[in-house]
Amino acid sequence: xxxxxxxxxxxxxxxxxxxxxxxxxxxxxxxxxxxxxxxxxxxxxxxxxxxxxxxxxxxxxxxxxxxxxxxxxxxxxxxxxxxxxxxxxxxxxxxxxxxxxxxxxxxxxxxxxxxxxxxxxxxxxxxxxxxxxxxxxxxxxxxxxxxxxxxxxxxxxxxxxxxxxxxxxxxxxxxxxxxxxxxxxxxxxxxxxxxxxxxxxxxxxxxxxxxxxxxxxxxxxxxxxxxxxxxxxxxxxxxxxxxxxxxxxxxxxxxxxxxxxxxxxxxxxxxxxxxxxxxxxxxxxxxxxxxxxxxxxxxxxxxxxxxxxxxxxxx
Amino acid sequence: xxxxxxxxxxxxxxxxxxxxxxxxxxxxxxxxxxxxxxxxxxxxxxxxxxxxxxxxxxxxxxxxxxxxxxxxxxxxxxxxxxxxxxxxxxxxxxxxxxxxxxxxxxxxxxxxxxxxxxxxxxxxxxxxxxxxxxxxxxxxxxxxxxxxxxxxxxxxxxxxxxxxxxxxxxxxxxxxxxxxxxxxxxxxxxxxxxxxxxxxxxxxxxxxxxxxxxxxxxxxxxxxxxxxxxxxxxx
Ligand SMILES: Nc1ncnc2c1ncn2[C@@H]1O[C@H](COP(=O)(O)OP(=O)(O)OP(=O)(O)O)[C@@H](O)[C@H]1O
Ligand SMILES: [Mg+2]
Numbered sequence: 180x181x182x183x184x185x186x187x188x189x190x191x192x193x194x195x196x197x198x199x200x201x202x203x204x205x206x207x208x209x210x211x212x213x214x215x216x217x218x219x220x221x222x223x224x225x226x227x228x229x230x231x232x233x234x235x236x237x238x239x240x241x242x243x244x245x246x247x248x249x250x251x252x253x254x255x256x257x258x259x260x261x262x263x264x265x266x267x268x269x270x271x272x273x274x275x276x277x278x279x280x281x282x283x284x285x286x287x288x289x290x291x292x293x294x295x296x297x298x299x300x301x302x303x304x305x306x307x308x309x310x311x312x313x314x315x316x317x318x319x320x321x322x323x324x325x326x327x328x329x330x331x332x333x334x335x336x337x338x339x340x341x342x343x344x345x346x347x348x349x350x351x352x353x354x355x356x357x358x359x360x361x362x363x364x365x366x367x368x369x370x371x372x373x374x375x376x377x378x379x380x381x382x383x384x385x386x387x388x389x390x391x392x393x394x395x396x397x398x399x400x401x402x403x404x405x406x407x408x409x410x411x412x413x414x415x416x417x418x419x420x421x422x423x424x425x426x427x428x429x430x431x432x433x434x435x436x437x438x439x440x441x442x443x444x445x446x447x448x449x450x451x452x453x454x455x456x457x458x459x460x461x462x463x464x465x466x467x468x469x470x471x472x473x474x475x476x477x478x479x480x481x482x483x484x485x486x487x488x489x490x491x492x493x494x
Numbered sequence: 495x496x497x498x499x500x501x502x503x504x505x506x507x508x509x510x511x512x513x514x515x516x517x518x519x520x521x522x523x524x525x526x527x528x529x530x531x532x533x534x535x536x537x538x539x540x541x542x543x544x545x546x547x548x549x550x551x552x553x554x555x556x557x558x559x560x561x562x563x564x565x566x567x568x569x570x571x572x573x574x575x576x577x578x579x580x581x582x583x584x585x586x587x588x589x590x591x592x593x594x595x596x597x598x599x600x601x602x603x604x605x606x607x608x609x610x611x612x613x614x615x616x617x618x619x620x621x622x623x624x625x626x627x628x629x630x631x632x633x634x635x636x637x638x639x640x641x642x643x644x645x646x647x648x649x650x651x652x653x654x655x656x657x658x659x660x661x662x663x664x665x666x667x668x669x670x671x672x673x674x675x676x677x678x679x680x681x682x683x684x685x686x687x688x689x690x691x692x693x694x695x696x697x698x699x700x701x702x703x704x705x706x707x708x709x710x711x712x713x714x715x716x717x718x719x720x721x722x723x724x725x726x727x728x729x
Contacts, residue, residue, distance in 0.1 A: 342600075345592055349585040356583040359546055361571035361599040361646055 181312040186435050187428075192320045194427025195327035199382040200400065201407040201419040202334065203375025209351040209414040210371055211261070213269055216276040219401030220283035221376040225249050225383025226392040227291055230298035238301035246380035253376025257369045280397065287394050295393035323385045330381065347371060351414075403430070406477045412490020421488055426473050433469040496523035498556075499650050499681050500545070500575075505553035507537070507544040514540045516705040517553065522650060527672060527682045529692040531727060532702035538685045539580055541702070542652045546570060546577050558649065572599055576648025580655045580685070582635045584642075586628025590619055593627045593638055597645030605647035606678055612641040615671065633664045640671070650681040657688055669695055689727060693717060701726050 204218045225245050232248075233241035256279065264275045299305075300319045308318040338344040350357045350367050358364040387396070403426065411422030439462045444450070452458070480487060500522040507515040514537045522528045530538050544551040547567040555563040562570050571577070585593055594609060613620035616637045622630060627638055636656055643651060653672075657665040669691050672682055686692040692699060693713040701709035701722060709722045716722065 342595070345588060345596055349588060349596055352587075353583050353585060355548055355567070356579065356585075357596070358567045359548070359571055359577045359579070360597055360642070361568050362596075363568050365566070 181314060182435070185311055185314045185316065186432055188316065189320065189435075190428040190431035191424070192324045192327070193431055194424035195324055195331070196382050196386050197404065197407055197427050198420050198423035199327055199330060199378050199385075200404045201411065201423050202416060203378040204404060204408055205411070205414055205416055205419045206347075206351070206371055207375045208408070210354070210368055211265075211272070213261075213272045213276065214405075214408075214413075215375075216273065216401070217256075217279040217283060218276075218375070218379055219397040219404055220280045221249050221253060221379040222383040222386070222400055223287060223392075223394070223397040224252065224283065225380030226298060226387025226396065227287060227296070227383075228380070229384040229387060230291075230296050230392055233298070233301075238303075242381075242384055245384045246377045249380025249383070250373045250377030254369055254373035256376070257372035261372070262365070262368075280401075284394055284397060291394075293394055295391050298388045298392040300388045319389060323389060326381070326385060330378065334378075403473060406473045408487075409477050410480050410487055412487030415487070415489035418487055418489030426476070429472055429476065430469060433465050433472050436465040439464040496525060498522065499524045499558055500683070501554075501556040502545065503554045505541070505544055505551060505555065507540050507549050507551045509540075509549060514549075514705055515544060515551070518702075518705070518707055520700055520707065522681050522683050523697070525676060525679050525681055526697045527676050527684060527695055529684045529686050529696040529699045530702060531686060531689065531692060531699055533726065536702045537705045538702055539654050542577065542654055542683070542685060545652065546575070571646065574647070574649035576643040576646055576651035578639050578643050578651065578653040578656065580658070582632070582639050584627040584630070584635050584638055587626055589624050590627050590630070590638060591623045593642050594619075594645050597642035599646050602647065605645070606680075607644045607647060609645070612644065615674070616641065633660050636660065636664075636668075644675070648680065650683065651675065652683040652685075654685045655687060656684075657686070657691065665691060689723075 200218065200222055204215060207213070207215050207218070228245035228248055229238070229241040232244050236244070260275060260279070261272055264271045300317075304319045304322050306318050307315040308321050309316050336344075338348060346357060346362050346367055350362075350364055350371075354364050354368075357367075386400070390396070407422045407426050408419060410426065411418030411420070498521045500520075502518060502520045505515055505518040505520075506513065518541060520528075520530070520541070530541065532538050540549060543549045545555055547562075547565060547570050551563065553563065554561065557570070557573060557575055560573065562573065562575075565573075585596065588596070591609075594612060598605070613623075616634075618634055619637060619641065622634065627635065630638060640653070640656065656668055660668070665688065672684070672695055676682055684692065684696070693716065696713050699709075699711065699713055699716050700707050701716070703726055708726050709716065709719065711719075
């Protein structure tokens with residue numbers, strides 16, 4: 180029970196963080212029809228910027244500034260990169276974001292080196308919030324959840340209750356009609372791209388010190404976010420939300436479960452001797468399979484329902 | 495013709511490598527209703543899209559005395575050119591009211607039309623005001639598209655096949671509406687298949703062949719010209 184509750188809380192905070200990343204990626208995909216391979220690189224930039232800015236200003240100012248800077252970089256990327264490449268078609272745009280991911284990684288190597296940087300949880304949040312039975316629950320995880328939920332509600336209200344939000348929603352599906360009504364759709368595109376990048380940056384600020392800040396983080400997180408978006412259905416925010424929570428839970432629980440099929444069989448009184456042919460296969464624990472589980476799930480989804488949970492276009 | 499509000503000359507338009515319009519000349523006077531007729535696929539929609547800046551084009555387009563041929567679409571729209579496309583591009587997930595509100599241009603002070611006017615014109619829209627636009631019938635969607643464009647207060651409105659697939663009764667209602675719009679001083683460029691309604695409400699008509707204007711005159715002149723009708727309009 181204790182294990183279950185704590186792991187549930189952890190998977191929730193991780194899932195919400197994943198949604199912060201996948202929501203931006205999905206919005207950008209709906210709008211431009213292009214999967215932004217560099218999306219997780221903006222997550223990485225968020226973490227490094229928070230580390231760097233935080234060294235001068237402390238965490239709290241960095242929490243606001245880092246995503247802002249990432250958003251501005253995103254705006255420039257759209258305005259002077261993607262928009263210029265756009266007329267050469269989707270393949271060119273895809274290659275552009277691919278190249279960008281490498282460029283950002285190299286820049287990070289150059290500036291901060293190849294080893295992880297010491298980006299730490301701020302002292303003010305480095306305490307135990309409560310103790311659940313015997314497990315101490317860190318305040319920073321709760322803080323992550325709080326920021327994610329606030330972001331989520333803000334994003335929802337912005338999209339559904341404001342005029343700009345309506346323009347964005349309509350532009351997702353009918354950009355040329357929206358433009359014919361006199362709205363500056365190219366600028367809307369730029370702001371959505373920038374906003375998505377800023378969200379990824381914020382996720383980096385929060386995730387960088389919770390997990391790790393190193394040059395490999397973009398690739399590691401990027402592939403999981405890719406799984407989330409495909410699983411949830413390309414272009415669907417609701418799908419991305421559900422998928423983020425599911426993938427978050429699967430990853431968190433599977434890492435935490437140190438059980439194997441062997442233990443499972445033991446539960447039913449079956450035991451398999453150590454020298455049996457099956458023994459080594461069955462003794463693989465769930466946590467050992469954790470890294471591949473999300474991909475397995477994605478492949479299953481692609482077989483059973485190629486457009487994902489809530490997606491409305493074929494991928 | 496009254497003072498021209500729109501003058502198109504030598505307009506060429508392309509999709510990738512296919513050359514669709516071959517130097518089209520056309521003009522619309524202030525307050526006029528002008529129809530653009532022709533068989534399927536001759537390039538009537540392309541003509542309107544080219545004016546709107548949605549396809550690659552070359553040639554000269556003057557709107558209210560200003561050259562607009564190199565402006566982006568949203569700038570053209572903001573200068574007072576309204577466009578109702580042929581496939582009723584409503585925003586299906588937004589409500590009827592939200593669709594109408596998106597027709598309003600940001601930062602414009604006053605408009606000839608209020609939301610109220612729209613509901614008076616089409617009470618049916620008011621009944622469905624909070625329904626997602628995607629559930630409306632074809633006719634209702636057509637009305638919504640038209641009203642949405644009117645909310646942007648255009649001086650010239652280009653309407654592409656508004657009556658396609660609609661019941662005769664609604665077609666008649668539409669024709670009445672066009673005259674109402676025109677009576678408020680708004681010019682209309684109408685793309686139509688139905689010759690009867692075009693002849694009834696238009697001041698002038700153009701007939702398009704393959705990427706060219708093949709006839710231009712008053713409805714009476716077209717009515718009298720059996721050759722043009724047989725060669726370019728009747729199936
Ligand atoms: N997006 C496009 N790409 C390539 N060719 C196109 C495209 N849209 C239209 N065309 C071609 O351009 C020509 C003119 O099309 P257009 O839509 O202007 O015709 P139209 O006169 O409006 O007829 P209708 O609406 O009845 O089809 C057609 O031959 C059509 O096949
Ligand atoms: Mg057409």
